[in-house]
Amino acid sequence: MASRLKDKVALVTGAASGLGEATARRFAHEGAQVYLTDINQAAVQAVADSIGDSAQAHYQDVTDEAAWETLIAEILAASGRLDIVVNNAGIALTGSAEDTSLEDWRAVQSVNLDAVFLGTRAAIRAMKHQGGSIINISSIEGIIGEPRAAAYNASKGGVRIFTKSAALHCASEGYGIRVNSVHPGFILTPMVENGLGALSPEELAAVEARLLGEIPLGAMGEPEDIANGCLFLASDESKYMTGSELVIDGGYTAH
Ligand SMILES: NC(=O)c1ccc[n+]([C@@H]2O[C@H](COP(=O)([O-])OP(=O)(O)OC[C@H]3O[C@@H](n4cnc5c(N)ncnc54)[C@H](O)[C@@H]3O)[C@@H](O)[C@H]2O)c1
Incomplete structure (x- = not known):
């Protein structure tokens, strides 16, 4: 086992599948103790079981404000610290600015943006006396627009700029907490x-x-391409990065 995250405790949301699963596996491989959460309890349990003793699965709906407090309290009680939070859980609903229903709009903002705020706030409160790394999964869709992704574009753009606000707050308070966003391109998940x-x-x-x-x-791209970026942001190798955007998209947004 490698050790880029030795002695660190990490929480990855939406870890039952796709990018969250790959990131949790990568973190565990690098020596972290990893808490994997998801609304798909059976699937997240299976992922944690396949990782082994360094992984623990928990049911979590990231839109549930009270559940954030409970979960973080449980992690701190069990592990004594929390060093890394990856706000990864997300949903994608298609629709244009003309035909998206308010219900769909709110559903997307709730999971993709409100929950990133809740997770970031909870992480700051848990980490402010010891420092840490918060990684918010945005998208290239938070940088460029797509005609059929009105709600998704808005949510991911919100994650991008909210991350900078949180990063500046943590820096000005001297918390030692870095907050960065990751912007995957098209990844097969x-x-x-x-x-x-x-x-x-x-x-x-x-x-x-x-x-x-x-x-x-x-x-x-492959989920591991994003997991590798998250690993860098989670580790002390990125100690001089905060409020930044890590774009991993095969060059898609370069032109
Ligand atoms: N795959 C891509 O190409 C791509 C590109 C850019 C950004 N992203 C972002 O990466 C993140 C992960 O996407 P993915 O492709 O791995 O998707 P995925 O659908 O494979 O995984 C998302 C996971 O989030 C969970 N989830 C959904 N709602 C939840 C909730 N309310 N509470 C807790 N868990 C919940 C799902 O059960 C699922 O396990 C998302 O935020 C997505 O928007 C993905």
Whole structure:
């Protein structure tokens, strides 16, 4: 086992699948004790079991304000500290600025933005006397717009700039807490597979051709590509980074 996160305690939300799962695995491999949470209890338990003794699964709906307090209190009671929080849980609903329902809009903001605020606030309160690293998973969709992603764009743009506000607050208070955002491009996870799976064969072929043509590195990313970025931000190797945006997108937003 490697040791870039030796003696650190981490919490990763939405860890039953995709980027959260890959990040939790990477953290554990580098020596961290990892708390994995998700609304999909069976799946997150299975991931934690497959990681082994350094991983623990908990049910958590990240939109539940009271549950954040309970969870963090449990972690502090059991492990004595919390060094890393990855606010990763997210949902994607498609719709334009013209046809998105208010219900869909609010559902997306609730999971993707409100919960990142709740997780960041809870993490700051838990870490302010010892320091730590908070990693908020935004998206390239928080930097550029898509016509069919009105609510998702808004939520991820919110995560991007909220992260800078939190970073500046922690720096000015001298907490030793760094807060950064990660901006994945198109990564093959269940979220993206479900979206692509809803398309007709013709639509799918057109989207794949367009996407691959527009990604300068010529392929979609793998969850491990994002996990590696989170590892860097979680470790002390990134000790001079706060309020920054780590874009991992095969060059998609470079043009
Ligand atoms: N896959 C991509 O290409 C991509 C690109 C940019 C950003 N992202 C972001 O990365 C994050 C992870 O996405 P993914 O692709 O791994 O998706 P995913 O659907 O594979 O995993 C998301 C996880 O979040 C959980 N979740 C959903 N709502 C929750 C809630 N209220 N409370 C707790 N857990 C909840 C789900 O059960 C699931 O396990 C999301 O924030 C997503 O917006 C993904």
